[in-house]
Amino acid sequence: MQLKIQRYDPEADVRPYLKAYTVDLNQVQGMMLLDVLEYIKDHLDPTLSIRRSCGGGVCGSDGMNVNGKNVLACQTQLATLPEDVTIYPMPGMPVVRDLVVDMSQFYKHFESVEPYLQPKQLPKDHEQIQSIEDRAKLDGLYECIMCGCCTSACPSSWWNPDKFVGPQGLLTAARFVADSRDGQKEKRLDNLSGKYKLYRCRGIFSCTTVCPKGLNPTQAIADLRSAQEDV
Amino acid sequence: MTVSTQVFDAIVIGAGGAGMRASLALGVEGKRVAVISKVFPTRSHTVAAQGGINAALSNYDADDNWKYHFYDTVKGSDFLGDQHAIEYMCREAPRSIIELEHWGMPFSRDEKGKIYQRAFGGQSRFYGKEKVRRTCAVADRTGHALLHTLYQQNVAHNTQFYSEWFALELVKNKQGHFVGVTAINISDGSKCFFAAKQTILATGGAGRIYEQSTNAYICTGDGLGMAWRHNIGLQDMEMWQFHPTGLYGTGILISEGTRGEGGRLRNAQGDYYMSGYSKNADLACRDIVARSSVQEILAGRGCGPDKDHVHLDLTDLDEDTIRNKLPGITEIAQVYAGVDPRKEPLPVVPTVHYLMGGIPTTEYGQVIEHTPGGDKVIPGLYAVGECACVSVHGANRLGANSLLDLVVFGRAAGHHVAQLDETQPLVYDQDDIDQGFATYTQMMKRTSGIAHSVIRSKLQKIMQRDFGVYRNHSEMQSGLQALKQLKHDYDHSCYFADKSKVFNTNKIEALEVGNLLDVALSTAYASLYRTESRGAHSRMDYPERDDTNWCVHSVVYADESTVKRPVNVAPNEVKPVILEVRD
Numbered sequence: 001m002q003l004k005i006q007r008y009d010p011e012a013d014v015r016p017y018l019k020a021y022t023v024d025l026n027q028v029q030g031m032m033l034l035d036v037l038e039y040i041k042d043h044l045d046p047t048l049s050i051r052r053s054c055g056g057g058v059c060g061s062d063g064m065n066v067n068g069k070n071v072l073a074c075q076t077q078l079a080t081l082p083e084d085v086t087i088y089p090m091p092g093m094p095v096v097r098d099l100v101v102d103m104s105q106f107y108k109h110f111e112s113v114e115p116y117l118q119p120k121q122l123p124k125d126h127e128q129i130q131s132i133e134d135r136a137k138l139d140g141l142y143e144c145i146m147c148g149c150c151t152s153a154c155p156s157s158w159w160n161p162d163k164f165v166g167p168q169g170l171l172t173a174a175r176f177v178a179d180s181r182d183g184q185k186e187k188r189l190d191n192l193s194g195k196y197k198l199y200r201c202r203g204i205f206s207c208t209t210v211c212p213k214g215l216n217p218t219q220a221i222a223d224l225r226s227a228q229e230d231v
Numbered sequence: 232m233t234v235s236t237q238v239f240d241a242i243v244i245g246a247g248g249a250g251m252r253a254s255l256a257l258g259v260e261g262k263r264v265a266v267i268s269k270v271f272p273t274r275s276h277t278v279a280a281q282g283g284i285n286a287a288l289s290n291y292d293a294d295d296n297w298k299y300h301f302y303d304t305v306k307g308s309d310f311l312g313d314q315h316a317i318e319y320m321c322r323e324a325p326r327s328i329i330e331l332e333h334w335g336m337p338f339s340r341d342e343k344g345k346i347y348q349r350a351f352g353g354q355s356r357f358y359g360k361e362k363v364r365r366t367c368a369v370a371d372r373t374g375h376a377l378l379h380t381l382y383q384q385n386v387a388h389n390t391q392f393y394s395e396w397f398a399l400e401l402v403k404n405k406q407g408h409f410v411g412v413t414a415i416n417i418s419d420g421s422k423c424f425f426a427a428k429q430t431i432l433a434t435g436g437a438g439r440i441y442e443q444s445t446n447a448y449i450c451t452g453d454g455l456g457m458a459w460r461h462n463i464g465l466q467d468m469e470m471w472q473f474h475p476t477g478l479y480g481t482g483i484l485i486s487e488g489t490r491g492e493g494g495r496l497r498n499a500q501g502d503y504y505m506s507g508y509s510k511n512a513d514l515a516c517r518d519i520v521a522r523s524s525v526q527e528i529l530a531g532r533g534c535g536p537d538k539d540h541v542h543l544d545l546t547d548l549d550e551d552t553i554r555n556k557l558p559g560i561t562e563i564a565q566v567y568a569g570v571d572p573r574k575e576p577l578p579v580v581p582t583v584h585y586l587m588g589g590i591p592t593t594e595y596g597q598v599i600e601h602t603p604g605g606d607k608v609i610p611g612l613y614a615v616g617e618c619a620c621v622s623v624h625g626a627n628r629l630g631a632n633s634l635l636d637l638v639v640f641g642r643a644a645g646h647h648v649a650q651l652d653e654t655q656p657l658v659y660d661q662d663d664i665d666q667g668f669a670t671y672t673q674m675m676k677r678t679s680g681i682a683h684s685v686i687r688s689k690l691q692k693i694m695q696r697d698f699g700v701y702r703n704h705s706e707m708q709s710g711l712q713a714l715k716q717l718k719h720d721y722d723h724s725c726y727f728a729d730k731s732k733v734f735n736t737n738k739i740e741a742l743e744v745g746n747l748l749d750v751a752l753s754t755a756y757a758s759l760y761r762t763e764s765r766g767a768h769s770r771m772d773y774p775e776r777d778d779t780n781w782c783v784h785s786v787v788y789a790d791e792s793t794v795k796r797p798v799n800v801a802p803n804e805v806k807p808v809i810l811e812v813r814d
Contacts, residue, residue: 009731009733010733011731011732011733012731030480030481031480031481031567032567041684041736041737041740042684042688043684046682046684046727046728046729046737047728047729047731047737049734049735049736049737050736051270051274052448053270053274053275053276053447053448053449054274054276054278054279054447054448055447055448055481055483056279056447056481056483056484056563056567057562057563057566058278058279058372058375058559059270059273059274059275059276059278059279059447060273060274061270061271061274075566075567077566096418096733096734097733097734098734100734103271107271111386114387115383115386116334116335116383116384116386116387117333117334117335117383119333122333125326125329126329126345127328127329127332127333127338127345127346128332128333129343129344129345130340130344131340131344132340132341132342132344134340134344135337135338135339135340138337142337142369142376142379143372143375145273145278145375146273176335179335179337181335182335214562
């Protein structure tokens, strides 16, 4: 496999550059792109920096742009990749080094939607009751792993990275608006009515196309808009 | 490079379930707390837990009781668990789960709208008489839901996170009090001494000492290594749980929930073999199931061309259960094995999963040293979660008791620290801090030698070969000698090529290998020390449980000394469970 990987160390490099690696896949244990990157780190070039943790598609650490699409390296099968692979850090976020991006803006947008349940009142000694049907409304929303693939793929986020809440933030907002246990639905929807919130999404669907968990932020945003109209 | 100092009321190292539950408890009490984590909190390995979290809520089966949960846990531990701690955990379980639900954890629901509970291994009611469904679940993503819920609550409480900071060494003052930790900022390489009167280790497991593991890359036993290097004795380090169903080839966890929902293990001949090994069949305890699968493989009944794994058959489960209760497993099977679990069995093999042993603590997380006169609390240091050994899991952890352990003891430690009367001043000098950077500085200067990845690879192969499901003296002894050579190599010539400051993962991994080595050595010492078979520790040369000599904790030290520590058999409210044979 021929890989070109964007390298950048702010201490040593004036600007980012692509570095080529040739990997004999017979030497690589495992069948995912992350296994190849680990092989490069261990055998070819120890200076390559990436983020990774679980290696199983649930921690959301290793989002990167592979042949033009944001993916998680740990769940990208080598069998699905062509012989030539080009890897960039996730676009639209400042590069810290190599494939590691600065996600602080992304986390701030997450925090801006008050991402925690705010029930009106709680039963004392037992759980809040929620029907199977109401709980099902959280499916497709709560599974987000905060990898950033969606927001990094969103043209509206590229244009206004500091202002637009982005698909991840809005998906999170939808998760709490949809929760029958939450008592602040109106406040939450109100909080989304600014210029750079719900209607900054242009329905491009990039977020949905790239989500490694198969979630649909565009649909969540549409649902939030309908909910806002219903209020 | 200069070292800055930051002072807090308390420091939590690790932002998984235990660390973030502890930080919440401290935050609620108004304490100034720093949470130091080498990854962003939601990247912590708690996220990978799947099946659930145990609590006797009686939502599915009436008349479940925490006392039955207590009984099951003691028995599951093969009587190596401390009964007062198990009592505390099981009694606190229901309200701990209710609390998580109140914080927004999106539990699956039953027809009455209550928290959904599923069957798991080793669970019974009426003291072993009937099966019971006690495991509270969020589909098969319970760890993800729990970790994210705790992170959300920490956001709500403005917890101060130091994400992508790597803790190097604990700092102890001349009076023997722990006073904080040295750390480096991964993002820019800067150094800091985090000072506090209390430090809580919540650094998780160390499954990466093995070649095949369900654990994340980050599970490198950093807190265990830090404690070990301060000559704190580690307890029951021979007790490594092999999960019966790691996905063959990758090691990725396939939840015990699959068997709780009705899945069964099968050999190459198509026999559902577990019923031949235990009356609880596929829902026997994990150590029993893992051994049974290895027996099948050793007898030549394994699956595949190399007959080196077994099959997990979910094809009898109805479509609804797979879709609603096991969606994550379905995804994993498809992505990582190319298998549709509705149509074909999953290839699985016992895979190292969890460390029952660790840093010995009281039920409030205080780290203790065992002396001839009894247990002594080590001032200034706490440990919670997988790096701790309180000990509620003994020689074998019950499935879905680990997430419970995190929240119960994370909370207990946080509260205990918050209640301390801290009138004594925080005392340390420059020398104490410098010691905490000594190894790091030395390694930064070394420009040639053996790459850490070479040492790590050898270490993992040794552990996989010599400290597996079945063990015996001669293999372990040769494994130990090889580990000692590696330790020597690491101390004298391990180096990392990359000396840059910004997000240098080469450097971080080299430091992690030091921790892996310490954990591996302690595992080797303890495994050779315990001359019996109990729970997860199965010795071919000592195949029987030896209650006369070994119903005690093993404690091992970096200088290779060993000591036995009594198991607590004095719960407060309930009668102790008396020794019996497990089935």
